[in-house]
Amino acid sequence: MQTKKYANKEEDLQEAAKDLRDGEVVAFPTETVYGLGADATNDEAVKKVFTAKGRPADNPLIMTVSDPKMLDDFVTVSPAARGLMANFWPGSLTIILPIIPDHVSMLVTGGLQTVAFRLPDNAVTRELISLVGKPLVGPSANTSGKPSPTTAQHVWHDMKGKIAGIVDDGPTQVGVESTVIDMSTDQPTILRTGAVTQEELEKVLGEKVLDATSTTSLAATQAPKAPGMKYRHYAPDKPVVMFDPLDLSDLVAKINHDEVVMGSDPILKSANLPKEQTWSLGPDVRSATEQLFAGLRYYDDQPNVTKIYVERMPEVGLGKAYNNRLGKASGNQLFQA
Template identity: 70%
Template sequence: MQTNYLMNTEEDIAQAARLLQAGEVVAFPTETVYGLGADATNDEAVGKVFAAKGRPADNPLIMTVGDVEQIAPYVQITDQAKQLMAAFWPGSLTMILPIKEGMVSMLVTGGLQTAAIRMPENEVTRALIRQAGFPIVGPSANTSGKPSPTTAAHVKHDMAGKIAGIVDDGPTQVGVESTVIDLTAKTPTILRTGAVTQEELQKVLGVEVADATSTKSIADDQAPKAPGMKYRHYAPDKDVYVFDPLDWDDLQTKLGENDAVMADEALLKQLKNADQPSWSLGENLNQASENLFAGLRFFDDVPEIEKIYVESMPEIGLGKAYNNRLAKASGGRLFQGPESE
């Protein structure tokens, strides 16, 4: 299959919309990561997304919309959903809501009677969806299980020849996927951390919001309500180790010449070996979240790199989402000093 490489011009957006209308798969930009789009009402088109990603069929897909009006035919919009839409849409928040009977493909919901809905901040993508005339599915545009794509080049690396088009709107700004909140539970519950924090959600809703990201386990025969809950995610082929910045000096005594380190600018300025493979996470938490997946993907493609050591961040705000993705990428491997492996 030929993959059309498109830019963010009106003509290219119109071409991408026509591809979607023809039942094809098109990668699109958001403020978080690049997504893989197809007509959410077309089972055949949705099936192409699963095939391109190599994604398990019981792993639900997020429905991405261009405006609030697009979701009304498909899901029941609760009062809490209206509150959160007013506060955070367009933006990095996905809501799980009850579906209207017969209106949403079971391929999209993973066989459940709920659907995950999001309206991204990216203007190009919202224009694309409005021109297409229907909601599109929007999983990250990468091979299933691998680090999410934050540039069109990342998408091309994984998806060239597998999908019909890629719309390039430059690097993403957030770098980690949206927060997912389940509004069908008795207590609103975060199923995936992201840029919208638990504290912000509680302030808008005026009620307790639970966080199930560290405690929610999914059985083999159970369908997850949100992406990233059940299957291996964000993981390079190389071994990834998480290190605390307090262990920086010890880590430097452990690094081999084929080990890569990903850290903030302040730590990298203290790197003793000028030839050590390194990747800057930037100067603050927002930049670290933007740069995490790009660094993991970069070193995963360098043949001589054997291990990747990545700095953890304070467990507050966006740091929770950053550390969550990093924990999944590392499979829980921690650097704990010069004697540890």
């Protein structure tokens, strides 16, 4: 299959929308990562997404919309969920809701009676979905288990020849997938951390929000309610090791010439390593979150690199989402001084 590159132009979006209506798979930009789009109401199109990604069939897909009204044909929306949409949409929040029976394909839900919805903060993709006229499934546009794509080139690397096209709107701004909150249960529960924090959600909902990201463990026979809960995620082929900034001097003393360090600007300045051995995560946790997957992807493609050391961030706010993805990428392996 020849994979097209669509520019951010009206005629290109019209062509991309036609391909989606015809049952093809098209990658699209969001503020978090690039998504792999297909008509969520077309089972044959959805199957192509699983094939392109190599994704397990019980791993549910997020339905991506351009307007909250699109949800009404598929799910029951509580007043609390409406409040979250009013405060965080468009944006980096995915909301799990109970489906209206027989209104959502079991291919999308992973066999569950719930489905996740998101309205991204990207005008190009919202226009694309509006042109299609139906929600799109939108898992990250990468090979399943690998670091998520934050540029169209990352998508091209993984999906060239596997999908119909890629809508290029430049690098993403957030860099990690959206927060996932389960609103189908008695108590709102975070199933994946992201840019929208637990504290922000509690402020809007006016009640305690559970964070199940560090405690939820699924058996092999259980279906996950959200992406990233059960299967290996975000991991390059090269070994990744987290390090605490307090251990930097010990790390620098032990590091080999074929190993690299990804760290914030103050850390790299202190490390004083050759430039070719470092990847800047920028000045703070926000820039680090934006750069994490790009750095992992870059070094995974360098044949002379044997190991990637990556700085952990303080476990607060956006740092929780950053450390969550880094922990999965490294298999929670931590450098020991």
